[in-house]
Each structure stands twice: as C-alpha cells, then as structure tokens.
Amino acid sequence: xxxxxxxxxxxxxxxxxxxxxxECAKASLAGSVSQRACVFCGSRVVLYPxxxxxxxxxxxxxxxxxxxxxxxxxSSGPQLHRLSFTTDLSENEVIFGGEKKLYKAVSELIDKxxxxxxxxxxxxxxxxxxxxxxxxxxxxxxEKNIEVIPVQAPGFAGTKKDGYKVACDAIAQLVxxxxxxxxxxxxxxxxxxxxxxxxxxxxxxxxxxxxxxxVSTITGDGRVDDIKRSHTAALNLVQxxxxxxxxxxxxxxxxxxxxxxxxxxxxxxxxxxxxxVARFFSNSEMIRKASVLVKNEINAxxxxxxxxxxxxxxxRAAIYVGGAxxxxxxxxxxxxxxxxxxxxxxxxxxKDDYLLMKELCDAGTVILDDSNPMELSKFVQEKxxxxxxxxxxxxxxxxxxxxxxxxxxxxxxEALAGYQGMxxxxxxxxxxxxxxxxxxxxxxxx
Amino acid sequence: xxxxxxxxxxxxxKALTVNPAKTCQxxxxxxxxxxxxxxxxxxxxxxxxxxxxRSTLTxxxxxxxxxxxxxxxxxxxxxxxQANLLASIQNIFTIYEPEIIxxxxxxxxxxxxxxLKQIIEKAREDGKIPLGRHVIHCNTxxxxxxxxxxxxxxxxxxxxxxxESTGKKADRVNLISGWVEPSDMREIKRIASxxxxxxxxxxxxxxxxxxxxxxxFNMYPKGGTTIADMVASGDSKATLACGEWATKxxxxxLENKCKVPFEITDIPIGIQATDxxxxxxxxxxxxxxxxxxxxxxGRLLDVITDMHQYLHGKRVALWGDPDQIIPxxxxxxDLDMKPVYIVSGTPGxxxxxxxxxxxxxxxxxAKYKNGELADMFLLHQWIKNEPVDLLIGNTYGKYISRDEQxxxxxxxxxxxxxxxxxxxPTVGYMGGLRIVEKILGLLxxxxxxxxxxxxxxxxx
Ligand code: SF4
Ligand code: SF4
Numbered sequence: 001x002x003x004x005x006x007x008x009x010x011x012x013x014x015x016x017x018x019x020x021x022x023e024c025a026k027a028s029l030a031g032s033v034s035q036r037a038c039v040f041c042g043s044r045v046v047l048y049p050x051x052x053x054x055x056x057x058x059x060x061x062x063x064x065x066x067x068x069x070x071x072x073x074x075s076s077g078p079q080l081h082r083l084s085f086t087t088d089l090s091e092n093e094v095i096f097g098g099e100k101k102l103y104k105a106v107s108e109l110i111d112k113x114x115x116x117x118x119x120x121x122x123x124x125x126x127x128x129x130x131x132x133x134x135x136x137x138x139x140x141x142x143e144k145n146i147e148v149i150p151v152q153a154p155g156f157a158g159t160k161k162d163g164y165k166v167a168c169d170a171i172a173q174l175v176x177x178x179x180x181x182x183x184x185x186x187x188x189x190x191x192x193x194x195x196x197x198x199x200x201x202x203x204x205x206x207x208x209x210x211x212x213x214x215v216s217t218i219t220g221d222g223r224v225d226d227i228k229r230s231h232t233a234a235l236n237l238v239q240x241x242x243x244x245x246x247x248x249x250x251x252x253x254x255x256x257x258x259x260x261x262x263x264x265x266x267x268x269x270x271x272x273x274x275x276x277v278a279r280f281f282s283n284s285e286m287i288r289k290a291s292v293l294v295k296n297e298i299n300a301x302x303x304x305x306x307x308x309x310x311x312x313x314x315x316r317a318a319i320y321v322g323g324a325x326x327x328x329x330x331x332x333x334x335x336x337x338x339x340x341x342x343x344x345x346x347x348x349x350x351k352d353d354y355l356l357m358k359e360l361c362d363a364g365t366v367i368l369d370d371s372n373p374m375e376l377s378k379f380v381q382e383k384x385x386x387x388x389x390x391x392x393x394x395x396x397x398x399x400x401x402x403x404x405x406x407x408x409x410x411x412x413x414e415a416l417a418g419y420q421g422m423x424x425x426x427x428x429x430x431x432x433x434x435x436x437x438x439x440x441x442x443x444x445x446x
Numbered sequence: 447x448x449x450x451x452x453x454x455x456x457x458x459x460k461a462l463t464v465n466p467a468k469t470c471q472x473x474x475x476x477x478x479x480x481x482x483x484x485x486x487x488x489x490x491x492x493x494x495x496x497x498x499x500r501s502t503l504t505x506x507x508x509x510x511x512x513x514x515x516x517x518x519x520x521x522x523x524x525x526x527x528q529a530n531l532l533a534s535i536q537n538i539f540t541i542y543e544p545e546i547i548x549x550x551x552x553x554x555x556x557x558x559x560x561x562l563k564q565i566i567e568k569a570r571e572d573g574k575i576p577l578g579r580h581v582i583h584c585n586t587x588x589x590x591x592x593x594x595x596x597x598x599x600x601x602x603x604x605x606x607x608x609x610e611s612t613g614k615k616a617d618r619v620n621l622i623s624g625w626v627e628p629s630d631m632r633e634i635k636r637i638a639s640x641x642x643x644x645x646x647x648x649x650x651x652x653x654x655x656x657x658x659x660x661x662x663f664n665m666y667p668k669g670g671t672t673i674a675d676m677v678a679s680g681d682s683k684a685t686l687a688c689g690e691w692a693t694k695x696x697x698x699x700l701e702n703k704c705k706v707p708f709e710i711t712d713i714p715i716g717i718q719a720t721d722x723x724x725x726x727x728x729x730x731x732x733x734x735x736x737x738x739x740x741x742x743x744g745r746l747l748d749v750i751t752d753m754h755q756y757l758h759g760k761r762v763a764l765w766g767d768p769d770q771i772i773p774x775x776x777x778x779x780d781l782d783m784k785p786v787y788i789v790s791g792t793p794g795x796x797x798x799x800x801x802x803x804x805x806x807x808x809x810x811x812a813k814y815k816n817g818e819l820a821d822m823f824l825l826h827q828w829i830k831n832e833p834v835d836l837l838i839g840n841t842y843g844k845y846i847s848r849d850e851q852x853x854x855x856x857x858x859x860x861x862x863x864x865x866x867x868x869x870x871p872t873v874g875y876m877g878g879l880r881i882v883e884k885i886l887g888l889l890x891x892x893x894x895x896x897x898x899x900x901x902x903x904x905x906x
Pocket of ligand 1 (some may be wrong): 059060064125271470471472498552554726745
C-alpha cells in the first residue's frame with residue numbers, strides 16, 4: 001500500500017528507522033484530506049471562552065454557523081459567549097463592502113448586551129473585500145466607551161496555529177489596561193486552559209489550596225476585567241506549546257512577568273506544574289502544601305488506577321491531536337496505565353516537540369505531522385492499535401476500523417486534566433478499549 | 447438559562463444575524479457529492495471551510511467524511527487559486543484514487559473570481575485527469591442562498607456533466623432526491639421498488655454515510671449513484687424531482703440537455719405529500735399503486751385516528767429548509783396541530799407563498815419568515831411572547847427547548863446530539879408513522895411528568 005504522498009515523506013518518521021529531522025509547520029499540500037483548520041478557527045477557539053465579551057464574526061454566515069458553541073468551554077457566570085453573532089455578508093456587501101453593516105451590528109449589540117469588551121473577527125472574505133475593520137472598531141470604541149478589538153483572522157493566512165497568535169495579540173490589547181500596577185505576591189495567571197468540561201476549576205482549586213492567588217484565567221472562564229489586570233500577576237503558567245506562548249512572551253517583554261510551560265495531563269506533569277509554582281515563589285510553606293496535596297492526591301489515585309492498569313496492560317494506543325505538547329503528556333499518561341504508544345502525531349507541532357516525542361517513545365513508533373485519514377488508518381492497522389486518541393474527525397474512522405476512541409479535544413465530556421482527570425481518562429480509555437462491541441467486528445489484522 | 451440574553455420585545459434588527467438557522471453553500475455541495483459513488487468532494491478555498499464542513503457532516507452522521515481542500519494561502523488569495531486546484535487534482539488522483547472529484551467553490555475562490563470550469567479544462571489538457579476519471583464542479587458562493595443552494599448546484603453539476611441521451615428512451619424514471627437523510631433515500635428506493643417502478647436515484651447517500659461497521663475504513667463506501675446510472679439518466683422517460691429548492695435546477699437541466707420531461711413534487715413527508723409522490727411516480731413509471739403501499743397508508747391513518755385527540759390544537763414552532771418545512775407544515779395541519787411559528791434561513795418568496803397557501807385559513811395567527819434575519823433568535827422571541835407545545839428542527843433548538851421547557855423533535859440538518867436520523871426515515875407513510883410516534887411520545891412524556899397526580903393516567 002503506497003498511500004504516502006511523496007511530499008509528505010519528511011513529515012512522517014519511524015523511530016529507530018528514520019534519522020532525519022521532521023519538516024513541520026508546513027502548509028498542507030493542495031488536495032490533501034487534511035485534518036487541519038484555519039487561522040480564524042484558531043483565534044476563535046482561543047478567544048471564545050472569554051465569557052463576558054461579545055464575539056461577532058464579520059463574514060459570510062458559514063464561518064459563524066460552524067463555530068457556534070462548538071467548544072465545551074464552561075462559564076461560571078455569563079453565557080454571552082455561547083451566542084453566535086454574524087454579519088452574514090450577502091452578495092451585495094461582498095461587492096460594495098460590509099462596513100456599514102458591521103458598524104450597525106456592533107453598535108446594536110453593544111447597546112443590547114452591554115458586554116465588557118467586543119471581539120470582531122474578520123474572516124477570509126473581509127480580508128479580500130478590504131473593509132477597514134480597524135477603523136470601525138476604533139470609532140465604536142470611542143462612541144461606546146468599551147474596548148472593541150479587531151481580530152484579523154482570514155483563514156488563508158496560515159494554519160490554526162497562526163490563529164492562536166492572532167488571538168494572543170487581541171488579548172494583549174486588554175492586558176495592562178487596569179490602573180493597578182503593583183505586582184501581587186504569590187499570584188499567577190493561568191494561560192492556555194480553556195475550561196473544557198470544567199478542568200480549569202480543578203486547577204484553580206489545587207493552586208488555591210497551595211495559597212496561590214489566581215489573577216486571571218486566559219481564557220477559560222475568562223473575564224475581561226481580570227485580563228485587564230493580569231499584568232499584576234507574578235508568574236504566568238502556560239499550558240500547551242501552541243496557543244498561548246506568544247502572549248506569555250509578550251507579557252514577559254512588556255511587564256517582565258516570567259512564565260513557565262506546564263502541562264496538567266497525567267500525574268507526573270500535573271505534579272510538576274504544582275511544584276514549579278511553589279519553587280518559583282521559594283515559599284517553604286507553599287512547597288509543603290504542594291507536597292501534601294500531591295501526596296494525598298496520588299495516594300488516592302494510584303489504587304483507583306490499579307484495576308484499569310491491570311486490564312489495559314500492553315494495549316496499544318495511537319495519538320493524533322492538535323498540539324504536540326498534549327501529545328507528549330498523553331504518551332506519559334498512557335504509560336501510567338500500562339499502555340504503549342505506537343503512533344503519535346499532531347497538527348501543529350514543531351521540530352523540538354517531535355524530537356521530544358521521539359525520545360519518549362519506544363523504537364518502531366510512528367511519528368506524524370499534519371496527517372490525513374488514509375495515512376492514519378494505514379498506520380493504525382499496521383501497528384494494530386487498540387485505541388485512537390484524537391478529535392472529532394478521527395472518531396468515526398477509528399470506530400469504522402473497529403478500535404476504541406477517546407476525544408482529547410473540543411468535544412471532551414469529562415475533565416481530563418489534574419488528578420481527577422487522570423482517573424477520568426483511565427475510565428474513558430478503559431470503557432472504549434474493553435467495550436464488548438469489538439468482539440463482533442471482524443478481526444482487524446488484515 | 448443558556449439563552450437568557452433573548453429579550454421578549456421584538457425590535458427591528460437591520461444588520462445582524464443571531465444564531466443562524468442556516469449554514470453555507472459548500473456543505474450542501476459536499477453532502478450531495480457524497481451521494482455519488484466513488485466521489486471525493488473537493489473544496490476550492492482555504493483549509494478552514496473544508497474542515498468545518500467535514501466536521502459538521504461528521505457530527506451529524508457519526509461517519510468519516512472525506513474531502514480535499516485546495517489549501518489556499520495568502521498568495522492564492524492574491525494571484526488566484528489556479529495552481530492550487532491543478533496541484534490538488536493531480537495529487538488527489540494519485541493518492542486517493544477516486545473515480546470522480548467533485549469540486550465546489552467557497553466564498554473566497556468566488557470573490558477572487560477563479561473560473562473552475564476553465565481550470566478543470568486546463569487540468570484535462572495537461573493530462574492531470576487520468577483516463578476514465580472525472581472532475582465535476584459547481585459554484586457555491588455562500589453569500590448567496592444557503593446550504594440547500596449548494597446541494598442543488600452540485601446535483602445539477604453532476605447531471606450536466608454525466609447525463610447523456612442516446613435518443614432511445616428506456617423504461618425508467620429518474621428520482622432526484624432533495625436534501626434528506628440516507629434513511630430517507632433508502633426508503634424512497636424501497637417505495638419505488640414496491641411499486642415496481644424502474645428507477646435511478648440521484649444523489650443517493652445511503653450506504654455512504656450510514657455504512658456498516660466492518661472493521662476496516664473504506665474511503666469510498668459501496669453506496670452512491672454510479673457513473674453508469676448518471677449517464678443513463680439522460681435516457682429515462684421522466685424525472686420526478688423531490689423538493690423544489692434542492693432539485694428543480696437539476697431537473698430543468700436534464701430536460702434541456704436530454705429532453706427528459708420532469709415533474710416537481712414535495713419531499714414525501716406526511717400523508718398528502720406522500721400521496722402526491724406515489725401518484726406522480728405511478729403515472730410517470732406507468733405502474734399501479736400496489737396493495738402493500740395502500741396498507742402502509744392505512745396503518746398511518748389508523749394510528750392518527752386512534753390518537754388524534756392528543757394532537758388536536760397543539761402549537762408547534764419549526765425551522766429548517768423549505769423543502770422539509772413545507773410538507774411538514776402540511777402534515778402538522780393534517781394532524782390537527784397548529785404550526786404557529788416558522789423560520790428558515792433559506793431565502794426566496796416562494797416559501798412565504800407556499801406557507802401562506804397552507805396556513806392563511808387554518809392558522810391565520812401563524813408567523814413565518816425566511817431569508818436574512820430569519821434566525822433562531824427571532825423564533826425564540828416569538829415563543830417568549832406566546833409559547834408553543836412542541837419544537838421541530840435541528841439540534842440548535844435545544845437551547846430554547848431547555849430554557850422554555852418545550853418538548854423537542856429533532857429533524858433537519860444538523861442533528862449533532864441524537865442518533866436515528868440516518869437509520870429511520872421520515873419520508874413515505876412509514877416515515878409519517880415514525881413522526882407521529884415521536885410527537886406523541888414527546889407530548890405524552892411531558893404530560894406524564896408534569897400533570898397533577900389527580901389527572902395522572904395509566905391508560906392513554
Ligand atoms: S467562507 Fe464561505 S464557504 Fe467558507 S465557511 Fe465561511 S461561509 Fe462557508
Ligand atoms: S472562510 Fe476563511 S475564515 Fe472562514 S472558515 Fe473558511 S478559511 Fe476559515
């Protein structure tokens with residue numbers, strides 16, 4: 001079966017066999033059935049969890065309709081973000097420009113909903129017809145006296161990852177707007193968690209138990225006012241390599257706030273994330289509290305995990321997720337429940353990420369960048385994986401091939417972060433891998 | 447409350463669509479192309495659009511949905527997407543080996559002004575299209591029409607490309623299917639075969655997006671209208687097109703190109719629309735309506751007779767595509783229910799006129815709106831002003847259903863939170879039976895849950 005595009009050979013690596021460096025962050029090949037999305041998508045998923053802001057999509061109806069409440073990002077208060085507002089550009093406006101419509105729409109919405117800020121996304125078409133979105137935002141901003149922030153996110157300008165950067169730039173406009181300037185002791189911002197299935201609340205609870213103050217959460221369950229004073233935090237914690245690192249770097253530059261990259265998936269990474277903060281503040285009381293917390297959690301967790309580990313030992317997993325950092329955490333988390341990772345790939349990883357993956361994996365593991373369904377299914381079959389961990393487009397492929405699936409993406413239903421998340425993860429993987437349904441499907445070694 | 451932002455007072459909105467009741471053209475083109483055997487849909491534009499459309503179809507069908515994208519970059523948006531499409535065609539035929547590539551445009555390539563036809567011609571001249579393989583196309587700018595328009599355009603594109611007339615008419619009827627579920631397409635075929643009508647169905651997504659679990663992933667499942675059938679459709683003696691919005695253009699095309707006379711009928715939802723469908727088909731195919739079909743009709747009537755008191759006067763709000771809404775409204779009226787609020791994102795006066803005909807006497811208080819600004823927000827406002835007993839429409843109604851505690855029957859596209867639509871038809875008399883069963887179940891469950899103990903009844 002020779003289904004690998006020649007141009008893609010440098011984006012697939014088999015540990016122990018291939019030596020080259022991964023070529024990544026490449027645009028998908030024209031004609032490929034890529035699993036990737038666009039810049040707009042990237043910016044939208046990052047900003048969307050700011051729950052007391054207004055999100056309006058300037059463009060034709062589709063871009064908005066498809067991002068209407070697709071991310072299971074929870075709010076403890078306002079639900080304004082869950083509404084889908086669009087200027088629904090029609091042919092006329094595509095020809096004569098959509099500025100008037102945009103102006104009216106935003107003004108009307110601000111009057112009605114009194115949001116704390118407004119994000120105006122422009123999609124591909126707006127980039128082409130040349131509406132001066134920035135000028136309109138400025139004008140409305142002056143008239144209504146709130147921040148109206150343009151998010152220039154034409155999809156063609158790159159991949160989802162580029163959209164993260166666009167989103168970071170938009171958020172950066174809010175940071176530092178509050179008058180406060182004194183750095184708050186023992187305080188952090190949590191960057192890059194989107195509160196899927198309420199994960200952020202778990203994390204907040206851990207840190208608060210340690211005596212850490214959380215100034216803002218960007219963007220999960222996010223609030224505009226918190227972001228405005230986020231420059232008063234002493235430390236930024238950044239999850240995921242992709243989505244928020246840009247903002248962290250920006251804040252380091254402008255406000256001299258150091259940042260640490262962390263991951264909350266799996267026992268190891270979660271514990272490290274807590275200890276790092278305690279160590280950063282070199283506060284012995286905090287370190288003590290952290291170790292008590294970690295010890296208690298792990299003591300409760302390990303026995304609970306044991307039965308799953310026993311059943312899952314030796315089962316094989318394939319990982320194909322958006323961010324590489326997540327993929328790496330997953331490899332570790334899977335190992336903790338006795339499973340081997342035989343395929344690992346991401347949509348947006350960079351060279352270093354792939355090197356790290358290579359280090360973590362056993363020989364023979366297939367490492368992929370920006371894969372497509374044919375490739376994935378080929379390797380999954382070759383490697384006889386028992387479960388695929390991926391996003392919405394991968395789920396049905398996995399099921400068709402008769403293997404289990406775990407959603408580690410937007411459609412996640414259970415919190416997978418933190419210690420509680422590890423148990424949920426084990427349960428989910430177990431339920432899928434061990435489902436009796438597989439006994440009825442044809443043996444998959446063809 | 448999730449939609450606590452919906453105010454009761456209805457103000458004139460000029461520029462704003464809130465919670466749109468429609469999606470965009472390309473997704474329709476993609477769905478239609480899936481109903482062609484061995485066909486890979488291809489989205490000529492940026493990656494994002496394609497990714498969204500695939501995800502939405504995947505969420506609706508819980509099936510893998512394959513499609514290529516031209517992966518536009520900044521450069522293509524300036525210089526046009528010709529190079530991308532040429533490369534795509536070559537790559538797709540080499541790697542994914544479909545029989546047909548069905549290219550649709552996006553807002554982006556439309557605005558740039560890419561000429562799909564000319565680019566595909568060029569691909570042919572350059573030898574990028576292997577012998578016996580095909581590239582069909584249609585234009586689908588989203589700022590015109592809705593997903594239904596895209597569906598209609600792709601069906602027309604397929605016919606335009608394949609249908610041929612040899613001059614010899616065959617004893618066969620073309621059935622052009624509007625946007626319905628694979629289950630419905632299967633049911634339409636079942637009805638035709640019960641009637642002994644020799645037919646070709648186009649498009650046909652059964653056995654494509656409802657394919658069985660076999661332990662292997664197949665990029666081109668066994669279903670879909672074949673090339674041979676599409677070619678042969680030019681020799682059929684007649685065409686029956688089900689659903690004006692989605693199929694009329696294709697039917698006209700076929701008549702102009704191959705002299706196949708056509709009739710338009712509604713999607714056969716409910717008693718009368720199914721009556722019309724069956725009658726027209728029997729005339730066109732020159733067959734009689736068999737006992738078995740009459741019995742199905744009789745069973746549906748029997749159930750309605752038994753239960754009509756539970757249906758009487760119940761107020762219904764519905765939303766979706768005109769092709770589905772119109773026969774559904776008719777059916778609701780036949781069930782003695784009151785379709786009081788209707789919105790559809792698909793524009794066009796035709797719809798308002800049809801609804802007017804159906805509703806003006808029987809439900810003079812009914813409110814309906816289609817096209818721009820006919821969205822779920824407006825529907826919700828109407829409901830807040832005077833509530834209804836039942837909601838019928840796609841998944842996006844669940845917010846209203848929860849906030850206002852109204853029973854909710856899922857129908858239409860997309861349904862991303864329930865299963866069943868792929869497997870149980872709503873067309874034909876049996877489909878009607880399923881609708882009635884569902885409606886009754888919803889209404890009676892609510893009654894059982896909420897009625898005072900004194901009027902709680904065992905037998906209903
Ligand atoms: S750009 Fe047009 S085609 Fe693409 S998702 Fe938006 S509305 Fe649909
Ligand atoms: S039009 Fe552009 S912004 Fe909208 S979905 Fe398509 S690629 Fe993304």
